Amino acid sequence: MSPAPASEPATRTVPERASDTTPDSPWPLRLLTHNMGIYVARMPALWVETQIVSLKRRPGASLVFLDLRDTDVEMSMSATCPTTTLDAAGPAVREGARVVMRVEPRFYPKRGTLSLWVSVVRPLGEGELLARVEQLKRTLAGEGLFALDRKKPLPFLPRTVGLVCGRGSAAEHDVVENARRRWPAVRIEVREVAVQGPTAVQQVGEAVTELDGLAHVDVIVVARGGGSTEDLLPFSNESLLRTVAACRTPVVSAIGHEEDSPLLDLVADVRASTPTDAARRIVPDAAHEQQVVGAARERGRAAVHRRVDRERELLRALRARPALTDLRGLFVQRAAVVEDCRLRLRAATRRGLARRSDHLRGTLAHLRALSPAATLDRGYAIVRTVPDAAVVRGADEVSVGGNLVVTLARGHLGVTVAGVTLAGETAPQADPDATTTRSTP
DSSP states (O other), X not given: OOOOOTTSOTTSOOOSSGGGOOSSSOOOHHHHHHHHHHHHHTSOOXXXXXXXXXXXXXXXXXXXXXXXXXXXXXXEEEEXXXXXXXXXXXXXXXXXXXXXXXXEEEEETTTTEEEEEEEEEEEOOHHHHHHHHHHXXXXXXXXXXTOGGGOOOOOSSOSEEEEEEOTTOHHHHHHHHHHHHHOTTOEEEEEEOOOSSXXXXXXXXXXXXXXXXXXXXXXXXXXXXXXXXXXXXXXGOHHHHHHHHTOSXXXXXEESOXXXXXXXXXXXSEEOSXXXXXXXXXXXXXXXXXXXXXXXXXXXXXXXXXHHHHHHHHHHHHHTSHHHHOHHHHHHHHHHHHHHHHHHHHHHHHHHHHXXXXXXXXXXXXXXXXXXXXXXXXXXXXXXXXXXOOBOOSGGGOOTTOEEEEEOSSOEEEEEOOOOOOTTSOOOOOOTTOSOOOOOO
């Protein structure tokens, strides 16, 4: 900490360090500015890259007052340069030029301002600027900002087109007139901004961000006419490129002419070679679309006519067939087929009935052979007891005097048992006068 200035009153105690100040023991403002001047004076001279926003030169003055601005962000500072130093840099050093300066920070206690003293000025050559643009190009490409898969397609017919262009510029006229000539009903929302110079990056970026936030804007066009490499540098600025890459709305870049290639062309979703080309890309041509629709209608009508002609020829060929020209012959032919089927069906029925009849007769003969009636025809009889009608199978099942029913082939006999002869016995002679005989052991 340096000692206080000589004008400091001796009756007042002042803290030596800023951290020791209190509401009761503050620093006077002159001490603060004095110490700030000492601190700034310790800073060495250094080289900085900047852009000249304004240059104030007075006739006969030995100093030139400059306003400097950072090339990427909104940050500025004043500077003072000897006229001889500025003249030695050549005519390239003017408002809007990008330069490299050797400066010394200087603090002015009376005004409490900080400024830069310029001792050397060197304009950035075109080759060096292009080299820096190429380096930025490689960086952004490595981050994928140029990748095709992140590019958004343009709508076929946008509701509103956002246009960022210079004030009263030819680019605005080209885009608006050509777009309305192609599609008269198109709506264009214009944002007129600075498209070159120290404020171009900020104004273009703000306009793009504003249009991107409007829901009814479906596509944004950033347009500018041709110019020198330095004039087009704002459209290769990193902050502007990242602003465009973050847009949700498709962005069309229409900067300069066909041979111009700012980095905005690579970041934007669509590159147009000129502002007129941008108008052709963002809206369809009403006359062309009408021709396309008319041609499609003609093709459809021709296809329908061809189909009708084919069907008519097919119908004519069908009507020319013999089956349709001689309907009586068709019926006669079908009648012959029906008659043949009827005869074959009748013959098949007869053969089937004959086979079934033969089979039935054979079955009947077999049943008759197995039937008790056939046995009775041969002289056998069936004997049943009375009254329970049980079949008598042996002589031991009846008793003398019992009544029996004898079934013959023709008729029945009622008999009374006169005698019983068991198996193995000799049957006694029949007594004609006796009604029942029975032999006993």
